[in-house]
Amino acid sequence: MSWSLIILVLILLFFVIIPLIKNKIIRHKRIKKMKSIEEQRDSRVITLIHRQEILGLIGMPFTRFINIEDSEEILRAVRETDSDKPIDLILHTPGGLVLAAEQIARAIDRHPAPVKVLIPHYAMSGGTLIALAADNIIMDQNAVLGPVDPQISGYPAASIKNVLDRKDINEVDDDTLIKADIAEKAVIQLENFLEGILADDFEPGEIEKITKNLSRGKFTHDFALTCDVLQELNIDHHTDLPDGIYELMKLYPQPGQGYPSVNYLSY
Structure with a gap:
Protein backbone atom coordinates (compact mmCIF):
# COMPACT_ATOMS: atom_id res chain seq x y z
CA MET A 1 0.00 0.00 0.00
CA SER A 2 1.43 3.36 -1.05
CA TRP A 3 1.95 6.20 1.40
CA SER A 4 -0.52 8.38 -0.47
CA LEU A 5 -3.24 5.75 -0.08
CA ILE A 6 -2.44 5.35 3.61
CA ILE A 7 -2.67 9.12 4.11
CA LEU A 8 -5.99 9.19 2.23
CA VAL A 9 -7.39 6.44 4.45
CA LEU A 10 -6.25 8.28 7.58
CA ILE A 11 -7.86 11.50 6.40
CA LEU A 12 -11.07 9.62 5.66
CA LEU A 13 -10.93 8.05 9.12
CA PHE A 14 -10.38 11.40 10.80
CA PHE A 15 -13.08 13.38 9.01
CA VAL A 16 -15.80 10.74 8.58
CA ILE A 17 -15.54 7.66 10.74
CA ILE A 18 -14.36 9.23 14.01
CA PRO A 19 -17.15 11.90 14.05
CA LEU A 20 -19.71 9.15 13.38
CA ILE A 21 -18.38 7.11 16.29
CA LYS A 22 -18.42 10.17 18.55
CA ASN A 23 -22.02 10.93 17.56
CA LYS A 24 -23.11 7.36 18.35
CA ILE A 25 -21.39 7.48 21.74
CA ILE A 26 -22.98 10.80 22.74
CA ARG A 27 -26.40 9.65 21.47
CA HIS A 28 -26.09 6.53 23.64
CA LYS A 29 -25.25 8.72 26.66
CA ARG A 30 -28.28 10.95 25.96
CA ILE A 31 -30.64 7.95 25.79
CA LYS A 32 -29.17 6.55 29.00
CA LYS A 33 -29.64 9.86 30.82
CA MET A 34 -33.21 10.24 29.49
CA LYS A 35 -34.07 6.76 30.76
CA SER A 36 -32.61 7.68 34.14
CA ILE A 37 -34.77 10.83 34.32
CA GLU A 38 -37.86 8.84 33.32
CA GLU A 39 -37.23 6.31 36.10
CA GLN A 40 -36.67 9.02 38.69
CA ARG A 41 -39.74 11.07 37.74
CA ASP A 42 -42.01 8.24 36.52
CA SER A 43 -42.69 10.15 33.30
CA ARG A 44 -42.16 10.06 29.55
CA VAL A 45 -39.25 12.34 28.63
CA ILE A 46 -39.34 14.17 25.29
CA THR A 47 -36.68 16.66 24.27
CA LEU A 48 -36.86 19.66 21.96
CA ILE A 49 -33.32 20.98 22.11
CA HIS A 50 -31.88 23.23 19.43
CA ARG A 51 -28.16 23.85 19.32
CA GLN A 52 -25.90 25.37 16.72
CA GLU A 53 -24.51 22.42 14.78
CA ILE A 54 -21.70 21.78 12.32
CA LEU A 55 -22.77 21.12 8.74
CA GLY A 56 -21.20 18.05 7.15
CA LEU A 57 -17.47 17.86 6.60
CA ILE A 58 -16.84 21.52 5.85
CA GLY A 59 -17.22 22.70 9.43
CA MET A 60 -19.85 25.35 8.69
CA PRO A 61 -22.16 26.06 11.65
CA PHE A 62 -25.91 26.38 11.24
CA THR A 63 -28.59 27.18 13.80
CA ARG A 64 -31.68 25.01 14.28
CA PHE A 65 -35.24 26.20 14.90
CA ILE A 66 -38.65 24.63 15.53
CA ASN A 67 -39.80 23.17 12.22
CA ILE A 68 -42.38 20.76 10.83
CA GLU A 69 -40.07 17.78 11.35
CA ASP A 70 -39.92 18.65 15.06
CA SER A 71 -43.70 18.86 15.34
CA GLU A 72 -44.15 15.55 13.51
CA GLU A 73 -41.77 13.78 15.89
CA ILE A 74 -43.27 15.29 19.04
CA LEU A 75 -46.84 14.60 17.91
CA ARG A 76 -45.80 11.00 17.29
CA ALA A 77 -44.15 10.75 20.71
CA VAL A 78 -47.20 12.22 22.48
CA ARG A 79 -49.54 9.93 20.55
CA GLU A 80 -47.48 6.87 21.56
CA THR A 81 -47.51 7.89 25.25
CA ASP A 82 -50.13 6.23 27.45
CA LEU A 99 -47.44 26.37 12.65
CA ALA A 100 -45.08 23.77 14.12
CA ALA A 101 -45.06 25.43 17.57
CA GLU A 102 -48.87 25.58 17.62
CA GLN A 103 -49.15 21.92 16.66
CA ILE A 104 -46.84 20.93 19.52
CA ALA A 105 -48.66 23.21 21.97
CA ARG A 106 -52.02 21.75 20.95
CA ALA A 107 -50.74 18.19 21.36
CA ILE A 108 -49.42 18.68 24.89
CA ASP A 109 -52.51 20.70 25.88
CA ARG A 110 -54.70 17.75 24.88
CA HIS A 111 -52.64 15.05 26.61
CA PRO A 112 -54.84 13.73 29.46
CA ALA A 113 -52.00 13.29 31.99
CA PRO A 114 -49.99 16.24 33.36
CA VAL A 115 -47.39 17.75 31.03
CA LYS A 116 -44.46 19.63 32.50
CA VAL A 117 -42.12 21.80 30.43
CA TYR A 122 -34.34 29.63 27.37
CA ALA A 123 -37.48 28.93 25.36
CA MET A 124 -38.20 31.94 23.19
CA SER A 125 -41.08 32.80 20.83
CA GLY A 126 -42.61 29.50 19.70
CA GLY A 127 -40.92 27.84 22.67
CA THR A 128 -42.88 30.12 24.99
CA LEU A 129 -46.08 29.24 23.15
CA ILE A 130 -45.38 25.57 23.88
CA PRO A 147 -42.80 37.31 23.70
CA VAL A 148 -44.86 35.41 21.13
CA ASP A 149 -45.78 38.37 18.89
CA PRO A 150 -46.01 37.39 15.19
CA GLN A 151 -43.24 38.49 12.83
CA ILE A 152 -44.04 39.56 9.25
CA SER A 153 -41.13 39.79 6.79
CA GLY A 154 -38.75 40.23 9.71
CA TYR A 155 -40.80 42.97 11.41
CA PRO A 156 -43.11 42.71 14.43
CA ALA A 157 -46.73 42.55 13.28
CA ALA A 158 -47.74 45.11 15.90
CA SER A 159 -45.17 47.59 14.59
CA ILE A 160 -46.43 47.20 11.02
CA LYS A 161 -49.97 47.85 12.22
CA ASN A 162 -48.80 51.00 14.01
CA VAL A 163 -47.72 52.52 10.68
CA LEU A 164 -51.37 52.87 9.65
CA ASP A 165 -52.17 54.65 12.92
CA ARG A 166 -49.34 57.17 12.49
CA LYS A 167 -49.57 57.99 8.79
CA ASP A 168 -52.31 59.00 6.43
CA ILE A 169 -53.35 55.91 4.46
CA ASN A 170 -52.77 57.79 1.18
CA GLU A 171 -49.10 58.16 2.18
CA VAL A 172 -48.62 54.44 2.78
CA ASP A 173 -47.39 52.26 -0.09
CA ASP A 174 -49.29 49.17 -1.20
CA ASP A 175 -46.67 46.75 0.10
CA THR A 176 -46.97 48.15 3.63
CA LEU A 177 -50.76 48.09 3.42
CA ILE A 178 -50.68 44.42 2.45
CA LYS A 179 -48.25 43.62 5.27
CA ALA A 180 -50.43 45.54 7.73
CA ASP A 181 -53.46 43.49 6.67
CA ILE A 182 -51.50 40.26 7.15
CA ALA A 183 -50.18 41.55 10.48
CA GLU A 195 -57.02 32.17 24.59
CA GLY A 196 -57.72 28.55 23.70
CA ILE A 197 -54.71 27.04 25.45
CA LEU A 198 -54.97 29.34 28.49
CA ALA A 199 -58.73 29.05 29.03
CA ASP A 200 -58.57 26.16 31.52
CA ASP A 201 -55.95 27.72 33.80
CA PHE A 202 -56.60 31.48 33.72
CA GLU A 203 -59.45 33.88 34.27
CA PRO A 204 -60.53 36.04 31.28
CA GLY A 205 -58.87 39.13 32.76
CA GLU A 206 -55.59 37.26 33.24
CA ILE A 207 -55.71 35.94 29.67
CA GLU A 208 -56.23 39.48 28.38
CA LYS A 209 -53.22 40.66 30.38
CA ILE A 210 -51.00 37.89 29.01
CA THR A 211 -52.04 38.37 25.38
CA LYS A 212 -51.67 42.15 25.64
CA ASN A 213 -48.13 41.83 26.97
CA LEU A 214 -46.89 38.94 24.87
CA SER A 215 -48.57 39.23 21.47
CA ARG A 216 -49.26 42.93 20.82
CA GLY A 217 -45.72 44.27 20.63
CA LYS A 218 -45.31 45.72 24.10
CA PHE A 219 -41.83 44.19 24.22
CA THR A 220 -39.27 43.54 21.51
CA HIS A 221 -39.32 39.97 20.21
CA ASP A 222 -36.09 39.08 22.03
CA PHE A 223 -37.14 40.58 25.36
CA ALA A 224 -36.25 38.27 28.25
CA LEU A 225 -39.27 37.20 30.27
CA THR A 226 -37.50 36.42 33.53
CA CYS A 227 -39.08 34.73 36.52
CA ASP A 228 -39.88 38.17 37.94
CA VAL A 229 -41.70 39.24 34.76
CA LEU A 230 -43.61 35.96 34.65
CA GLN A 231 -44.68 36.53 38.23
CA GLU A 232 -45.98 40.00 37.33
CA LEU A 233 -48.03 38.40 34.55
CA ASN A 234 -49.37 35.75 36.97
CA ILE A 235 -47.86 32.98 34.87
CA ASP A 236 -47.29 30.17 37.34
CA HIS A 237 -43.83 28.61 37.26
CA HIS A 238 -41.38 26.80 39.52
CA THR A 239 -37.59 26.92 39.76
CA ASP A 240 -36.87 23.48 41.22
CA LEU A 241 -35.33 22.15 38.00
CA PRO A 242 -33.96 18.61 38.55
CA ASP A 243 -30.18 18.16 38.41
CA GLY A 244 -30.63 15.47 35.75
CA ILE A 245 -31.81 18.11 33.26
CA TYR A 246 -28.55 20.04 33.60
CA GLU A 247 -26.60 16.80 33.19
CA LEU A 248 -28.55 16.00 30.02
CA MET A 249 -27.84 19.46 28.58
CA LYS A 250 -24.10 18.79 28.93
CA LEU A 251 -24.59 16.06 26.34
CA TYR A 252 -25.75 18.70 23.82
CA PRO A 253 -22.53 20.76 23.60
CA GLN A 254 -22.14 23.71 21.29
CA PRO A 255 -19.61 22.93 18.53
CA GLY A 256 -16.21 24.32 19.39
CA GLN A 257 -14.69 26.96 17.13
CA GLY A 258 -11.06 27.29 18.14
CA TYR A 259 -10.48 28.10 21.79
CA PRO A 260 -13.55 28.11 24.07
CA SER A 261 -14.73 31.54 25.17
CA VAL A 262 -15.73 30.34 28.66
CA ASN A 263 -13.48 28.41 31.04
CA TYR A 264 -13.93 27.46 34.68
CA LEU A 265 -12.70 24.88 37.13
CA SER A 266 -15.10 22.22 38.40
CA TYR A 267 -14.89 21.32 42.10
Whole structure:
Protein backbone atom coordinates (compact mmCIF):
# COMPACT_ATOMS: atom_id res chain seq x y z
CA MET A 1 0.00 0.00 0.00
CA SER A 2 1.43 3.36 -1.05
CA TRP A 3 1.95 6.20 1.40
CA SER A 4 -0.52 8.38 -0.47
CA LEU A 5 -3.24 5.75 -0.08
CA ILE A 6 -2.44 5.35 3.61
CA ILE A 7 -2.67 9.12 4.11
CA LEU A 8 -5.99 9.19 2.23
CA VAL A 9 -7.39 6.44 4.45
CA LEU A 10 -6.25 8.28 7.58
CA ILE A 11 -7.86 11.50 6.40
CA LEU A 12 -11.07 9.62 5.66
CA LEU A 13 -10.93 8.05 9.12
CA PHE A 14 -10.38 11.40 10.80
CA PHE A 15 -13.08 13.38 9.01
CA VAL A 16 -15.80 10.74 8.58
CA ILE A 17 -15.54 7.66 10.74
CA ILE A 18 -14.36 9.23 14.01
CA PRO A 19 -17.15 11.90 14.05
CA LEU A 20 -19.71 9.15 13.38
CA ILE A 21 -18.38 7.11 16.29
CA LYS A 22 -18.42 10.17 18.55
CA ASN A 23 -22.02 10.93 17.56
CA LYS A 24 -23.11 7.36 18.35
CA ILE A 25 -21.39 7.48 21.74
CA ILE A 26 -22.98 10.80 22.74
CA ARG A 27 -26.40 9.65 21.47
CA HIS A 28 -26.09 6.53 23.64
CA LYS A 29 -25.25 8.72 26.66
CA ARG A 30 -28.28 10.95 25.96
CA ILE A 31 -30.64 7.95 25.79
CA LYS A 32 -29.17 6.55 29.00
CA LYS A 33 -29.64 9.86 30.82
CA MET A 34 -33.21 10.24 29.49
CA LYS A 35 -34.07 6.76 30.76
CA SER A 36 -32.61 7.68 34.14
CA ILE A 37 -34.77 10.83 34.32
CA GLU A 38 -37.86 8.84 33.32
CA GLU A 39 -37.23 6.31 36.10
CA GLN A 40 -36.67 9.02 38.69
CA ARG A 41 -39.74 11.07 37.74
CA ASP A 42 -42.01 8.24 36.52
CA SER A 43 -42.69 10.15 33.30
CA ARG A 44 -42.16 10.06 29.55
CA VAL A 45 -39.25 12.34 28.63
CA ILE A 46 -39.34 14.17 25.29
CA THR A 47 -36.68 16.66 24.27
CA LEU A 48 -36.86 19.66 21.96
CA ILE A 49 -33.32 20.98 22.11
CA HIS A 50 -31.88 23.23 19.43
CA ARG A 51 -28.16 23.85 19.32
CA GLN A 52 -25.90 25.37 16.72
CA GLU A 53 -24.51 22.42 14.78
CA ILE A 54 -21.70 21.78 12.32
CA LEU A 55 -22.77 21.12 8.74
CA GLY A 56 -21.20 18.05 7.15
CA LEU A 57 -17.47 17.86 6.60
CA ILE A 58 -16.84 21.52 5.85
CA GLY A 59 -17.22 22.70 9.43
CA MET A 60 -19.85 25.35 8.69
CA PRO A 61 -22.16 26.06 11.65
CA PHE A 62 -25.91 26.38 11.24
CA THR A 63 -28.59 27.18 13.80
CA ARG A 64 -31.68 25.01 14.28
CA PHE A 65 -35.24 26.20 14.90
CA ILE A 66 -38.65 24.63 15.53
CA ASN A 67 -39.80 23.17 12.22
CA ILE A 68 -42.38 20.76 10.83
CA GLU A 69 -40.07 17.78 11.35
CA ASP A 70 -39.92 18.65 15.06
CA SER A 71 -43.70 18.86 15.34
CA GLU A 72 -44.15 15.55 13.51
CA GLU A 73 -41.77 13.78 15.89
CA ILE A 74 -43.27 15.29 19.04
CA LEU A 75 -46.84 14.60 17.91
CA ARG A 76 -45.80 11.00 17.29
CA ALA A 77 -44.15 10.75 20.71
CA VAL A 78 -47.20 12.22 22.48
CA ARG A 79 -49.54 9.93 20.55
CA GLU A 80 -47.48 6.87 21.56
CA THR A 81 -47.51 7.89 25.25
CA ASP A 82 -50.13 6.23 27.45
CA SER A 83 -52.95 8.60 28.33
CA ASP A 84 -52.24 8.23 32.05
CA LYS A 85 -48.47 8.77 31.69
CA PRO A 86 -47.13 12.23 32.60
CA ILE A 87 -44.83 13.91 30.09
CA ASP A 88 -41.68 15.91 30.81
CA LEU A 89 -40.83 18.05 27.77
CA ILE A 90 -37.30 19.43 28.00
CA LEU A 91 -37.30 22.66 26.03
CA HIS A 92 -34.31 24.65 24.78
CA THR A 93 -35.07 26.66 21.64
CA PRO A 94 -34.94 30.14 20.09
CA GLY A 95 -38.37 29.54 18.53
CA GLY A 96 -39.23 28.89 14.92
CA LEU A 97 -42.18 28.14 12.66
CA VAL A 98 -45.48 29.23 14.23
CA LEU A 99 -47.44 26.37 12.65
CA ALA A 100 -45.08 23.77 14.12
CA ALA A 101 -45.06 25.43 17.57
CA GLU A 102 -48.87 25.58 17.62
CA GLN A 103 -49.15 21.92 16.66
CA ILE A 104 -46.84 20.93 19.52
CA ALA A 105 -48.66 23.21 21.97
CA ARG A 106 -52.02 21.75 20.95
CA ALA A 107 -50.74 18.19 21.36
CA ILE A 108 -49.42 18.68 24.89
CA ASP A 109 -52.51 20.70 25.88
CA ARG A 110 -54.70 17.75 24.88
CA HIS A 111 -52.64 15.05 26.61
CA PRO A 112 -54.84 13.73 29.46
CA ALA A 113 -52.00 13.29 31.99
CA PRO A 114 -49.99 16.24 33.36
CA VAL A 115 -47.39 17.75 31.03
CA LYS A 116 -44.46 19.63 32.50
CA VAL A 117 -42.12 21.80 30.43
CA LEU A 118 -38.59 21.98 31.83
CA ILE A 119 -36.45 24.92 30.70
CA PRO A 120 -32.76 24.96 31.67
CA HIS A 121 -31.76 28.08 29.69
CA TYR A 122 -34.34 29.63 27.37
CA ALA A 123 -37.48 28.93 25.36
CA MET A 124 -38.20 31.94 23.19
CA SER A 125 -41.08 32.80 20.83
CA GLY A 126 -42.61 29.50 19.70
CA GLY A 127 -40.92 27.84 22.67
CA THR A 128 -42.88 30.12 24.99
CA LEU A 129 -46.08 29.24 23.15
CA ILE A 130 -45.38 25.57 23.88
CA ALA A 131 -44.53 26.30 27.52
CA LEU A 132 -47.81 28.17 28.06
CA ALA A 133 -49.75 25.12 26.89
CA ALA A 134 -48.20 22.88 29.55
CA ASP A 135 -49.70 22.16 32.96
CA ASN A 136 -46.50 23.24 34.72
CA ILE A 137 -43.45 25.30 33.80
CA ILE A 138 -40.26 24.37 35.64
CA MET A 139 -37.26 26.53 34.82
CA ASP A 140 -33.86 27.49 36.11
CA GLN A 141 -34.09 30.67 38.18
CA ASN A 142 -32.03 32.46 35.49
CA ALA A 143 -33.80 30.91 32.49
CA VAL A 144 -36.09 33.04 30.34
CA LEU A 145 -39.09 32.87 28.05
CA GLY A 146 -39.91 35.43 25.35
CA PRO A 147 -42.80 37.31 23.70
CA VAL A 148 -44.86 35.41 21.13
CA ASP A 149 -45.78 38.37 18.89
CA PRO A 150 -46.01 37.39 15.19
CA GLN A 151 -43.24 38.49 12.83
CA ILE A 152 -44.04 39.56 9.25
CA SER A 153 -41.13 39.79 6.79
CA GLY A 154 -38.75 40.23 9.71
CA TYR A 155 -40.80 42.97 11.41
CA PRO A 156 -43.11 42.71 14.43
CA ALA A 157 -46.73 42.55 13.28
CA ALA A 158 -47.74 45.11 15.90
CA SER A 159 -45.17 47.59 14.59
CA ILE A 160 -46.43 47.20 11.02
CA LYS A 161 -49.97 47.85 12.22
CA ASN A 162 -48.80 51.00 14.01
CA VAL A 163 -47.72 52.52 10.68
CA LEU A 164 -51.37 52.87 9.65
CA ASP A 165 -52.17 54.65 12.92
CA ARG A 166 -49.34 57.17 12.49
CA LYS A 167 -49.57 57.99 8.79
CA ASP A 168 -52.31 59.00 6.43
CA ILE A 169 -53.35 55.91 4.46
CA ASN A 170 -52.77 57.79 1.18
CA GLU A 171 -49.10 58.16 2.18
CA VAL A 172 -48.62 54.44 2.78
CA ASP A 173 -47.39 52.26 -0.09
CA ASP A 174 -49.29 49.17 -1.20
CA ASP A 175 -46.67 46.75 0.10
CA THR A 176 -46.97 48.15 3.63
CA LEU A 177 -50.76 48.09 3.42
CA ILE A 178 -50.68 44.42 2.45
CA LYS A 179 -48.25 43.62 5.27
CA ALA A 180 -50.43 45.54 7.73
CA ASP A 181 -53.46 43.49 6.67
CA ILE A 182 -51.50 40.26 7.15
CA ALA A 183 -50.18 41.55 10.48
CA GLU A 184 -53.70 42.25 11.74
CA LYS A 185 -54.78 38.71 10.86
CA ALA A 186 -51.64 37.19 12.42
CA VAL A 187 -52.16 38.97 15.75
CA ILE A 188 -55.84 38.00 15.93
CA GLN A 189 -55.08 34.38 15.06
CA LEU A 190 -52.34 34.14 17.68
CA GLU A 191 -54.49 35.74 20.37
CA ASN A 192 -57.31 33.31 19.59
CA PHE A 193 -54.86 30.44 19.92
CA LEU A 194 -53.52 31.78 23.22
CA GLU A 195 -57.02 32.17 24.59
CA GLY A 196 -57.72 28.55 23.70
CA ILE A 197 -54.71 27.04 25.45
CA LEU A 198 -54.97 29.34 28.49
CA ALA A 199 -58.73 29.05 29.03
CA ASP A 200 -58.57 26.16 31.52
CA ASP A 201 -55.95 27.72 33.80
CA PHE A 202 -56.60 31.48 33.72
CA GLU A 203 -59.45 33.88 34.27
CA PRO A 204 -60.53 36.04 31.28
CA GLY A 205 -58.87 39.13 32.76
CA GLU A 206 -55.59 37.26 33.24
CA ILE A 207 -55.71 35.94 29.67
CA GLU A 208 -56.23 39.48 28.38
CA LYS A 209 -53.22 40.66 30.38
CA ILE A 210 -51.00 37.89 29.01
CA THR A 211 -52.04 38.37 25.38
CA LYS A 212 -51.67 42.15 25.64
CA ASN A 213 -48.13 41.83 26.97
CA LEU A 214 -46.89 38.94 24.87
CA SER A 215 -48.57 39.23 21.47
CA ARG A 216 -49.26 42.93 20.82
CA GLY A 217 -45.72 44.27 20.63
CA LYS A 218 -45.31 45.72 24.10
CA PHE A 219 -41.83 44.19 24.22
CA THR A 220 -39.27 43.54 21.51
CA HIS A 221 -39.32 39.97 20.21
CA ASP A 222 -36.09 39.08 22.03
CA PHE A 223 -37.14 40.58 25.36
CA ALA A 224 -36.25 38.27 28.25
CA LEU A 225 -39.27 37.20 30.27
CA THR A 226 -37.50 36.42 33.53
CA CYS A 227 -39.08 34.73 36.52
CA ASP A 228 -39.88 38.17 37.94
CA VAL A 229 -41.70 39.24 34.76
CA LEU A 230 -43.61 35.96 34.65
CA GLN A 231 -44.68 36.53 38.23
CA GLU A 232 -45.98 40.00 37.33
CA LEU A 233 -48.03 38.40 34.55
CA ASN A 234 -49.37 35.75 36.97
CA ILE A 235 -47.86 32.98 34.87
CA ASP A 236 -47.29 30.17 37.34
CA HIS A 237 -43.83 28.61 37.26
CA HIS A 238 -41.38 26.80 39.52
CA THR A 239 -37.59 26.92 39.76
CA ASP A 240 -36.87 23.48 41.22
CA LEU A 241 -35.33 22.15 38.00
CA PRO A 242 -33.96 18.61 38.55
CA ASP A 243 -30.18 18.16 38.41
CA GLY A 244 -30.63 15.47 35.75
CA ILE A 245 -31.81 18.11 33.26
CA TYR A 246 -28.55 20.04 33.60
CA GLU A 247 -26.60 16.80 33.19
CA LEU A 248 -28.55 16.00 30.02
CA MET A 249 -27.84 19.46 28.58
CA LYS A 250 -24.10 18.79 28.93
CA LEU A 251 -24.59 16.06 26.34
CA TYR A 252 -25.75 18.70 23.82
CA PRO A 253 -22.53 20.76 23.60
CA GLN A 254 -22.14 23.71 21.29
CA PRO A 255 -19.61 22.93 18.53
CA GLY A 256 -16.21 24.32 19.39
CA GLN A 257 -14.69 26.96 17.13
CA GLY A 258 -11.06 27.29 18.14
CA TYR A 259 -10.48 28.10 21.79
CA PRO A 260 -13.55 28.11 24.07
CA SER A 261 -14.73 31.54 25.17
CA VAL A 262 -15.73 30.34 28.66
CA ASN A 263 -13.48 28.41 31.04
CA TYR A 264 -13.93 27.46 34.68
CA LEU A 265 -12.70 24.88 37.13
CA SER A 266 -15.10 22.22 38.40
CA TYR A 267 -14.89 21.32 42.10
